[in-house]
Amino acid sequence: MNTSTFNILIILALLTNVYSENWPAWRGPTGNGISKHVDFPSNFSNTKNVLWKKELPGVGSSTPAIWGDKIFVTSAIESKDGVTCFSKSGESLWSKTFGVERGGKHKNGSGSNPSPVTDGRNLFVYFKSGTLASLSLEGEKIWEINLQEEFGKDTLWWDLGTSPVLTSKFVVVAVMQEYEGGDPAKSQDSYLVAYSKESGKMVWKTNRTYKVKSETGQSYTTPLVVVKDDKEMIITFGSDHLTGHSAEDGKLVWDCGGYNPSDKAMWRVIASPSISDGIVVVPYGRKGHFAAVKADGKG
Numbered sequence: 001m002n003t004s005t006f007n008i009l010i011i012l013a014l015l016t017n018v019y020s021e022n023w024p025a026w027r028g029p030t031g032n033g034i035s036k037h038v039d040f041p042s043n044f045s046n047t048k049n050v051l052w053k054k055e056l057p058g059v060g061s062s063t064p065a066i067w068g069d070k071i072f073v074t075s076a077i078e079s080k081d082g083v084t085c086f087s088k089s090g091e092s093l094w095s096k097t098f099g100v101e102r103g104g105k106h107k108n109g110s111g112s113n114p115s116p117v118t119d120g121r122n123l124f125v126y127f128k129s130g131t132l133a134s135l136s137l138e139g140e141k142i143w144e145i146n147l148q149e150e151f152g153k154d155t156l157w158w159d160l161g162t163s164p165v166l167t168s169k170f171v172v173v174a175v176m177q178e179y180e181g182g183d184p185a186k187s188q189d190s191y192l193v194a195y196s197k198e199s200g201k202m203v204w205k206t207n208r209t210y211k212v213k214s215e216t217g218q219s220y221t222t223p224l225v226v227v228k229d230d231k232e233m234i235i236t237f238g239s240d241h242l243t244g245h246s247a248e249d250g251k252l253v254w255d256c257g258g259y260n261p262s263d264k265a266m267w268r269v270i271a272s273p274s275i276s277d278g279i280v281v282v283p284y285g286r287k288g289h290f291a292a293v294k295a296d297g298k299g
Contacts, residue, residue: 204258
């Protein structure tokens with residue numbers, strides 16, 4: 001969402017009954033931002049091709065998730081982390097709050113940057129505060145945990161950018177960070193962590209221990225979930241390395257480095273990788289660098 005209007009949910013004409021595809025997560029069902037439909041309207045104004053607008057209860061910069069006739073979006077609600085559900089016609093169906101919001105660092109910042117994700121049974125939300133929670137699609141809270149209470153506050157210089165992803169059994173979050181204040185004595189490793197979708201119990205946690213220059217360890221990317229040879233794999237990018245992990249236990253299957261050959265500082269990663277036909281496209285560094293890597297980490 002445009003940060004100048006981040007407290008307004010604007011639903012465009014693409015949400016008509018013609019388009020039956022669910023949009024369950026940030027960048028859609030495949031994590032690529034690609035829809036099977038191709039005839040969306042391409043011209044908009046404050047009124048043209050706009051079905052309805054709704055003011056959100058607080059600041060938020062997440063992308064809505066859509067399942068069936070329901071739209072889910074996160075934002076602050078009375079200084080707490082919150083999520084609101086709308087119908088496709090714009091009716092507010094329910095809202096739910098969690099712990100105290102950890103607000104954005106800058107004037108356009110938000111504690112609700114991560115997008116919600118759903119598997120059609122339950123909804124999962126994640127916030128800058130560290131809160132990760134599961135709800136039914138009717139708004140009933142199923143479980144709630146806090147990553148920062150478990151593993152320490154993140155050391156990102158900017159606001160949280162990653163969104164949770166789902167495997168067949170788990171909800172997975174990538175926390176990519178580095179030394180706090182550049183002090184190795186305060187180092188907190190980056191990590192991937194998986195929780196049972198049903199119970200919220202932690203299933204595995206895998207540290208990413210690449211040591212890099214200042215700010216280079218910070219990543220705002222969202223992992224990809226891919227299936228190869230009937231096995232799920234999580235592919236994530238940060239600290240100058242693209243890594244593939246078993247979704248079952250988080251173990252490293254392969255890694256691919258070389259994205260910062262000059263070993264520069266301030267080489268943070270913002271744009272998430274994408275995948276097509278078994279090729280992972282990796283944007284990295286500054287000034288338009290790209291790489292293409294096979295999803296098995298070879299070639």
